[in-house]
Amino acid sequence: MTVWQAMRSLGWAHHKKGWRQHGWRYPFLYWAAAGLFDKQWYLQRYQDVAAAGGNAFAHYLLYGLAEGREPSPRISISGYGYRYARNKVWQPCYAIMHYWWWGRWQGLSPIPCLSGSGTQVATKGQPCLAVFSHSVGPRLYGAERSLLDVLRSLEKLGVATVVVVPNASNPGYLEALRCVSRAVYVMPYGWWREGEIDHPVTLASIQALLEATGPHAVYVNTLTLQAPSVAARRLGLPVLTHVRELPMHDPGLCQAMNSSAEGVVAHAVKHSDVVIVNSQCTAEAFKHRGVPVAVVPNVVDMDVWRAVPSLQPVSSLQPVSSLQPAPSLQAEIQQPLRVGLLGSLILKKGLEDFAALADALAHRGVAVECCLYGAPTPDVDALFAQRIEMGNKGAVVHKGYVEDPRDALVNLDVVVNLSRFQESFGRTVLEAMAAGRPVVAYHWGALPELIEHGETGFLAPLGDVECVAQWIEVLATNRQLLAAMGRAGRQRASDLFDVKAHQLAMADALSDLFPAMTVEAGPSGV
Template sequence: MSGRVHQILHISTGAELGGAERVVLDLARGLNRERFHVHVLVPRLGRLAEALHAAGISTLVVGYWGRGHRLGRYSSWREYASALRSLPHVARTIRALARFVNETPIELVHAHGIKAQAFSAGLAPFVRARIIWHVHDFLRHRKFWWGFQALGRRIPDLLLVPSRAVAREFANWENVLVIPNGVDLRHFSPSPSQRAGGPRRVGMIGALAPWKGHEVFLQAAERVSRVLPDVEFLVVGDEIYDTTGHQGFRRRLEQEAVRRGLAWRVRFTGFRADIAAILRELNIVVHCSLDPEPFGRVLIEAMACGVPVIATRGGATEEIVREGETGLLVPPGDAERLAEAILALLRDRQRSTQMGRSARAWVEGAFDVRAQIRRIEELYDSLLC
């Protein structure tokens, strides 16, 4: 193992603090600074850049995709075609960043998200750095899957994925490694006084996006309120994606809550930085994605705080939630089953408390961010030796 400090460049697709961006932040802050000097490229100013600056991390703010930054899972082929007009801008940005990479010199580029990975593919012919693609999502159903396959087998030295569920999309690939995301167990921890008296609260935490299932949560909240009218519901998070199809979603949810007679029972908090404190005020955390989750970071954060979770089956949630032990699993899109699960845990405090304890113990052994960072450091060593 070399005694020198290795220069690492992380490229983030997102500029706010969703799940993938929190992984970037965890690694940038957590990697051994005596061995790794981390730089992070972000596409615009936002909460990720703010957090990186606060941590003293070298941060480059470059709109590297131009018009293409708005492309997402709901974009049409016409929007993809329109984004081609940004290619001259992308080419100029690649040349400029290649000079930075070679002059620093950056030894390893760690790209998070499809736009960062596409950009790193353009960068690859001009740099000597090793390349990791960190895949934080399911891609097989996306419009660009064919292109990802073509480039993914040639460009990166390794594909890094957070769950076995995502790894199954690359079952016949050779260069795939699973390293689960982790959580800071000192920050996300139970409080001795949490949920001692006061109103019962059920929360849903995460980015406001149509596929996350917020409408199903509101439908279930309406059903629960008919039986237990004193229960409070929190929707924590905001619209962090500036891609097509996400704008105005919070407004639609607020209108839906009013329509269902939940105006005084559901509170939309917007973005909150103090997630651990909020979790300690909740009796249950609900995670009801309509599509399979590639990971589900809020699940391990909630369980680390000793809060039982209810999640939809599919994807990595079945790797994270141990059914009946650390939480409950329900079918996606089924508001009735979700309401029944919420009522079951609210009515049985002893069972809920035991689930929370089991959840904390499970996360301590399986999802400690220190173990994640240690494995990433070992991976870097293997590529740079």
Template sequence: MKDHSAPMRKKILFIDSPLVPTQGGGQKSLLLLMRGLPAADYAVSVAVPEGPESDFCRDARAAGLALHKVAVSYRAVRALLRAQAPDLVHCNSATTRLTFLAALNARLSGTPFVWHVRVMEQAGWKDRVIAGLSGRIIAISGAVARRFAHSPAKVRKVYNAVDTAVFAPGLGSGDLRGELGIAPGARVVGTIGRLVELKGHRTFLRMAGKIGEKAGRCVFLVVGAGEEVYTRELKEYSSQLGLEDRVIFTGHREDIPALISLCDVVAAPSDGLEAFGRVLIEAMACGKPVVAGDAGGMPEIVENGVDGFLVPCRDADAYAAAVLRLLADPARAAEMGRNGLKKARRFNVANHVSGVEKVYAELIG
């Protein structure tokens, strides 16, 4: 006999509306959240704009999630909400047309709407319009929360998560040295992220040039992919700096934990608009010391001198000095790595999911 006393699962419709086609940290964080929500309590599906099958789509399907592709039009979004009849719409996006259409249709249908914001850049009146249509706004850092000073009562800060089963110390790097052509004993400094201006790769390359041979043989990894033109510009800039034999552009890689394990130091030279700094907690979870910029959301992750160093954004000299300090003092680097590992464990998936569930509870009980 069916147990009518059992609570009904809440239907959550996620909508992902990325600004770029490549899968970034925001989509990786969304996948962790969707997989982490208790299946006994939530029925989860996700919608994305019509277009080619992306890495995010493939990963969502592989996780067993129902995925819908929707045209970016009022009628299509209205039809999606009517067909899915969710208890709550959770939009993972920047200020896009799809975000607005989802928020508008949710309001017109009386469906609670959560806007999960992962960027710091303000969008003027568009922010105010979508914030007005939102029941709650999840900000991934205090830096993002400050973007919504006009709607503080709606904002809830929930930090991103790291999968500590995937990113952990002692994972080993296999034969990556041989594959990448890194000599035995060479020190490795890496930066990981999409190849876009925001991530500060030119600062990283200038830093590499300033470090040179001061720490002995040192190799610099640029891990990630981006648009062809920008990637070519970075490689040309590396050549202009005379770094052809020291900088390795790996392109897109799936083995990020192993690449982090290969590094002695992980640098995040993003400019002042880095909203969080996902790679920082991934590196910390692997027990690696980090060097990051002192703006945006990064100071909320890194405690200067304890689990890494914070330096002025875009200051290649300061980045080089901090990296050299870590390479010259392995004991201190190891201590920072241990401190970072303790901190990273607080950014686990369970804590992240719990934070989001508290936001849901404010809207749908």
């Protein structure tokens, strides 16, 4: 789109709003945005804008820019602002004006490179991977923390990495990535959707980056991307896809990718030379499809998690082996049992079941506080509004988002996972175990691979909230059992999911691609 085309496309009302928002800067901002805006790419990248209709350029100028959206595949405004701000915080409007009116004439890269401080530098014969991130948002969730774990293991294995992210909206996360890689590049790209082809500029940019950095293979941290795999195949580079999703039981994911569950799995297989999965449950979806499958479970650094204090029994009167409630102990328990649900607070994560659990426990007369840990969402707002209207009696408290899950777990006694879709692993479950907290969850997805029923927690049939409430009541009235299960969970996490185990699993996954290269796991935590 040319500047003049953009000008003709906007009405006077849009210009008035722009002047009110930006004052005297508006003409300079408008000119810069119009010169960089790619309507076709913008609508393909941001499906919500396409679905809403209206003027795409007006949306970007008046809303999208402030929201951190990119104008085209040729530039990352967020990355440019992060790279050249010189320890200042640049607003997107300033970053785009800086590039258009000054940076591009000075040869500043619109796809910025952030140098890393990782200990591995690619040398002759040493493996090097170009790693493409799943996503970057203002808050860290399981996929982002899992990628950092992978990069740490690769670094210990002697594998150099160059990381590519779609935006620079989380400076703390970018700094963490830089600490375990040779470099971090910020390049706009989006999810694959069936029936759409990758933008040629996106493919050309990725291909140019791969040629410049010279990796031996491409590692894609999710099955939702396609462009990195296509560019890698053009250059004859093998592709590892780390699958952290179970499309067969996640209709929301399939809808976002405009495909069926089978279509999503088939697409991932087609564009991969090796599929890495995070659990045996996930592996089942990719077996017998003609591509090697390696299981690399998530990891916990037990040296970090042992700092979380263990649960302490209240009384020694109740036998640890008993799985029945002990009413005689109720008077000795001064504080209600603190039960937590952590993560993305959306309906498919079991929000409604969690609220129903609080009501079921209140009906049973069990003293509990049910705590939600996660960023505010429309689903949370709707849930609390409904509970106020209905007059529900169960104690549900929203504690907000915490950057470090240890800050939540130290204030909890029990963690529940009530997801209505199949978890491909269950990172919050593993972290709860590492913190010494029992977990009660549905017997669904990969969670039975983590939880030993009756030993480290309890499993209930999918959707059976009353059964979950029963097990919570057992733990609320038998604090010795609560503490014992916490200790057993911490030991299981240490035995099966520590740093050493993760390094060995990753080394095995890489062996198919790099048979001539020595990749050995070092001592745990080194």
